[in-house]
Amino acid sequence: GxxxxxxxFLSVREGDSSVINCTYxxxxxxxxxWYKQEPGAGLQLLTYIFSNMDMKQDQxxxxxxxxxxxxxxxxxxxxxxxxxxIYFCAERYSSASKIIFGSGTRLSIRP
Amino acid sequence: NAGVMQxxxxxxxxxxxxxxxxxxxxxxHSHVYWYRQLPEEGLKFMVYLQKENIIDESGMPKxxxxxxxxxxxxxxxxxxxxxxxxxxxxFCASSPRSGxxxxxxxxxxxxxxxxxxx
Numbered sequence: 001g002x003x004x005x006x007x008x009f010l011s012v013r014e015g016d017s018s019v020i021n022c023t024y025x026x027x028x029x030x031x032x033x034w035y036k037q038e039p040g041a042g043l044q045l046l047t048y049i050f051s052n053m054d055m056k057q058d059q060x061x062x063x064x065x066x067x068x069x070x071x072x073x074x075x076x077x078x079x080x081x082x083x084x085x086i087y088f089c090a091e092r093y094s095s096a097s098k099i100i101f102g103s104g105t106r107l108s109i110r111p
Numbered sequence: 112n113a114g115v116m117q118x119x120x121x122x123x124x125x126x127x128x129x130x131x132x133x134x135x136x137x138x139x140h141s142h143v144y145w146y147r148q149l150p151e152e153g154l155k156f157m158v159y160l161q162k163e164n165i166i167d168e169s170g171m172p173k174x175x176x177x178x179x180x181x182x183x184x185x186x187x188x189x190x191x192x193x194x195x196x197x198x199x200x201x202f203c204a205s206s207p208r209s210g211x212x213x214x215x216x217x218x219x220x221x222x223x224x225x226x227x228x229x
Contacts, residue, residue, distance in 0.1 A: 042115075097144065
């Protein structure tokens, strides 16, 4: 089946690390994505990971993939107020047209 | 290179009216996808089109919804006889390669059209 789940809210203090978690059910997914959506805006692709990788790092972002547990996480180091947004976890099979999205995690930053 | 463009950005319709949402893909992209985002939910795939062809409409409601991507001009998502439950943000995405091709193939998203049905 196709299902991507993530917690709805996360609140962190400015300067701390944020970790957003996601689980997916379909083991044949090939690409896993993290998108960012700011209020009233479209989706911005933050990063993606191929399913044969365990980790990917890009500046302040670190993606970890545990394929055995079907668990994906996004760590944002030194969280800033500009990181306030909804973060969507998503998956896609290599030869499928559609991306399957989770419901999104709303990240809020405390001063 | 302009990104994916959608218009209108906001659309208000009364129940029973028709809604037409337009999407112009990025330059050089001939593959278009439509997604719907209900309030407080993630995006749900609706349809994938290439020029003049519907490739995958597995996410489209069977009635009242249709999509096209003509040889010339933007892709259109049409909703007939709108109901309150159609109120949502509708996002269009485009990609440079076929959505069915293997390998990495990023979908670039537009800013969305927010439809409100009164």
